[in-house]
Amino acid sequence: MKSAVSQRAARVQPSPTLSITAKIKALQAEGRDILAFGAGEPDFDTPAHIKQAAKDALDQGFTKYTPSSGIEPLKKAVCEKLERENGLHYETKNIIVSVGGKHSLYNIFMAMIDPEDEVIIPSPYWVSYPEQVKLCDGVPVYVDMPESDDFKLKASSVEAALTSKTKALVLNSPSNPTGAVFDPEEIRKIAELAVKHDFWVISDEIYDRLTYGEKPLSIASLGPDIYERTLTVNGCSKSYSMTGWRIGYAAGPVEIVKAMGRLQDQSTSNPTSIAQKAAVAALTGPQDVVEEMRKAFQERRDVLVTGMNSLPGVRCPNPGGAFYVFPDVSGWYSGDIKGSDALAEVLLEKYGVGVTPGSGFGADNCIRMSYATSMEVIKGGLERLSRAANDLAK
Ligand code: PMP
Numbered sequence: 001m002k003s004a005v006s007q008r009a010a011r012v013q014p015s016p017t018l019s020i021t022a023k024i025k026a027l028q029a030e031g032r033d034i035l036a037f038g039a040g041e042p043d044f045d046t047p048a049h050i051k052q053a054a055k056d057a058l059d060q061g062f063t064k065y066t067p068s069s070g071i072e073p074l075k076k077a078v079c080e081k082l083e084r085e086n087g088l089h090y091e092t093k094n095i096i097v098s099v100g101g102k103h104s105l106y107n108i109f110m111a112m113i114d115p116e117d118e119v120i121i122p123s124p125y126w127v128s129y130p131e132q133v134k135l136c137d138g139v140p141v142y143v144d145m146p147e148s149d150d151f152k153l154k155a156s157s158v159e160a161a162l163t164s165k166t167k168a169l170v171l172n173s174p175s176n177p178t179g180a181v182f183d184p185e186e187i188r189k190i191a192e193l194a195v196k197h198d199f200w201v202i203s204d205e206i207y208d209r210l211t212y213g214e215k216p217l218s219i220a221s222l223g224p225d226i227y228e229r230t231l232t233v234n235g236c237s238k239s240y241s242m243t244g245w246r247i248g249y250a251a252g253p254v255e256i257v258k259a260m261g262r263l264q265d266q267s268t269s270n271p272t273s274i275a276q277k278a279a280v281a282a283l284t285g286p287q288d289v290v291e292e293m294r295k296a297f298q299e300r301r302d303v304l305v306t307g308m309n310s311l312p313g314v315r316c317p318n319p320g321g322a323f324y325v326f327p328d329v330s331g332w333y334s335g336d337i338k339g340s341d342a343l344a345e346v347l348l349e350k351y352g353v354g355v356t357p358g359s360g361f362g363a364d365n366c367i368r369m370s371y372a373t374s375m376e377v378i379k380g381g382l383e384r385l386s387r388a389a390n391d392l393a394k
């Protein structure tokens, strides 16, 4: 029998972040007592005025196809957001709305990458970048962001990885999984490199509102030369606690945005009509909801980072953004626990703590813990991990 599955599909790895989240939820549904630090999604409900906008859209019969790249009022709201918060000036023709930021990124790679094009991905990286690049027959090239640099990207590392095949660089600040916010000076140097060596920058700014010190810099705001070779990606999932609504967007030069639009025309068509109306309410409505969530995340981060650093065998940098910590737990590896997958399994099964192994992010010495969960879970989780540390630390 001919193989049903294409070589392309056979090569794709399942998403470890989605699968750990599903596994933890399944165990909890069975009644197991698991304290979960897996999911990369805010634990808050979507704010009421955003939900109301979707209800109104339903009642008004806004339930039909929309333009496949998104409704004009949403594109306008995106332009205003990018101007207001990121110092970026775009017109609606520069914007495409997609089914989540993940979909925007996928369309960017599909629209941009030819076979053998190299895409520089700073590591530790969010799990989907390499898989998406490979799906498009591109070649991921990893550059290291060591823990000794607080997982921040250095322009010199990018420069060392450039070749004649370099097509693009993925920037993600604040970063998933480390929470690192990159230094403005390095971003400036990276912008100069992009212009000088002619490569594109894909700037995934999905955590831009969730920072606890210095605000992240949008690379496209640094001048016309870098602006015209940058795709800025963002979405509603993280800032507005709207992960299930599936609204993301990208902003960039018209030519590439149009190419992404053609892909979207022939694949998904428009993002869900009523979710688009909700996204307009999110972006144009009161923003204090974001600030409330940000403050709660900051308090949780402080407790988790302090708690983790008090455990023997753990080093946990203090991240400037997102809602993850990325501690090095290799001090707990011995015997059968040879890496982060085995450790995550033991933490889940024996200690009732759900974390995501660092292996899928390109850092097997680490685990990722999401603090988008209650303070109660964080404190309880630290107690359980302190028992684990007593058993496992060398
Ligand atoms: N980029 C990063 C770095 C993320 O962590 C996520 C979260 N899944 C996304 C993009 C995409 O999020 P969404 O598709 O929900 O907009």
Ligand code: GLU
Binding pocket: 015, 017, 018, 038, 039, 040, 041, 102, 127, 128, 176
């Ligand atoms: N971005 C989140 C995470 O990293 C959600 C899951 C996903 O889309 O990968 O956990």
